[in-house]
Each structure stands twice: as structure tokens, then as C-alpha cells.
Amino acid sequence: MIEFGSGRATTIKLAEHRVFSDSFKPLYNQGMGLVEEAAEYLDGEGRAEAKLLSQAGATLYAAESMRLTTRLMQLASWLLLQRAANAGEMTREQVAAEKSKVRLDTHSPQDQALGWAELPAAFRDLVVRSLRLQDLVRRMDEEIYGSLAPDADDAEGLNTNPVFDQITLLKTAFGHR
Template sequence: MTDFPMLRLPAEDGAISFARNFVKSDAFMQLFREGMGLVESTANYLDGDGRQESAALPREVSLIYATESMRLTTRLMQIASWLLVQRAVAEGEMTAEQARTENNKVRIAESMLQPTSAEAARLPERLRDLIAHSMRLQDRISRIETQMTAAPATAANPVRGQLANLQARLALQG
């Protein structure tokens, strides 16, 4: 039998990998810059103006501030870790399988508990803005990760079926 490499069926189901394409896209790089920029601006705020603002808060509000800043930094660490793993895949420093293993260690959590609107209203505006931005970013990344890890559709691929038929006929002739 003559071997026709173009007729070989790929190991995967033939679906275009969303993950492989996304991590190399301009959209991913924008997301990466936004996420890492948010990490940096949050660190600057918490180490600078945030420290001064929290010191001026009443005791009961400073406890809410401490809790929310801890939740914020945890959320941002998860986001940064996810972004860095995806960038490593895009740059060929890590395989998709290694990335899956790493992402299983650090999952983008569902939105954590949020302060009540009355509690949030007592927090400094800048902290509220950073929390809101981080939650929007977390939700976007969570949706992207869901798309990246979703099982490929099991719908029949008509071209794949035709290739399989052709290969079977060639095998019978050979």
C-alpha cells in the first residue's frame, strides 16, 4: 500500500485548539498586560495611599479593609499565576499538559465572598475600584479557562469521516 501522509488522521479530533491560539493572540497579551498592571497598581496602592487610608478608618471598618485587601491580593495572585502559566505556554517554555497540571494547583476561584453594600460603602473608593476591577478580570479569566478546558464537541466531522472511508478503500486496494 502506498502511504499518503495527507490522509493520516490526526491524533486529536481535528478541532482547532482555542487554548493554543488564544495564548498567542493580541487579545491574550492585552489581558496579560491588564492583569499584571492591576497587580502592580494594587501593590502600589496597598503599600502607599492604602496604608494611610486604612490607618484613618474606624476600627470596625479597618477590619473590613484588612479582610477585603487580603481577598483582593489572593485573587490577584491567582490571576497572575494563571496569566504567567499561559504566557509560558505561548512562549514555548511549558507544554499545554504542564500548564494543565499547574492550573490544577492554582485554580481561578469563583468570586469569593463579597462585603455587603453597606460595608463596601465604608471602604476607601480606590480599594472598592480595585476590588471591582479584579472581580471583573477574574470572571473574564474564568470564562476563558472554561472555554480552554472544555471537552471538544463530539459532533461528527464529515471530512474526517470521508478521510476514514478513503483510507479504508485504499487499504482494500493495497
């Protein structure tokens, strides 16, 4: 946040300005480009490279590719919601309600995991870039919407189906119910 003074305080939230203006397009393109790049890699070159890994490496690759896919799906959902708000297809309040289904906390053991160095360099690069984008989006989300971390005592989250929630979220973002 930046505050400019001219007799009265005016606060400009930089993240909010970036998301709800033309400045959002590069971020959207970066995120969706990363989703596309990862999908192409995992379906092509990554599949071939995974077959060359040791059993431990292949297990780590499988687990990490699931995390990567989940992380990118969540990021794409967030970006689609922000784009819908930016285009006037949804109000900020609607986006705030829908984005509560988006999780921006998919972690990765990265180089602390046994066998991380064995994973293909292109794959590790995708993971690192997805984590950087997730960190950026999470910070922007917190600045715009506030921190809405779920209460640890809240048992409601234990009975939800994340795949169903994600499909519902994507349908909402595209205007299909």
C-alpha cells in the same frame, strides 16, 4: 465558540485563540498592571487611608485586602502559565497540570458587607476590577481546559497548603525548580 460552515464543521475557540496568540499580550499586561497597581496602592495610599477607617471598616478592609491579594496572586499565576505556553516554554499539557493549583474563585462580599461604602473608593475600584478580570479569566479557562471543579467530597484539598502551592506554581512558571 464560533462555528463556520463550509461543508464541514470547524470550531474555533475564541478564548483559546486569544490565549495562544499575540492577542494574549494585552490581557497579560492588563492583569499584571492590575497586580502592580494594587501592590502600590496597598503599600502606600491604601495604608494611609485604612488608618482613617472605623474599627468595622478597618476589619473589612483587612479582610478584603487579603482576598484581593490572593485573587491577584492566583490571576498572575494563571497569566504566567499561559504566557509560558504561548512562548513555547511549556506545553499545554504541562500548563493544564500546573494550572490545576490555581484557584479562580476568590469571592468578595462587596456592597453586601457592612461597611463596604466606608472603604476608600480607590480600594473598592481595585476589588471590582480584580473580580471582573477573574470572571473573564475563569470563563476563558473553562473554555480552554474545561471545567475541572474539585469534587465536594474530595478531602485532598483540605490538607494542602495554598501558599506552598502558589510558590511552587510561580517557580514552575519561571522555570525554577
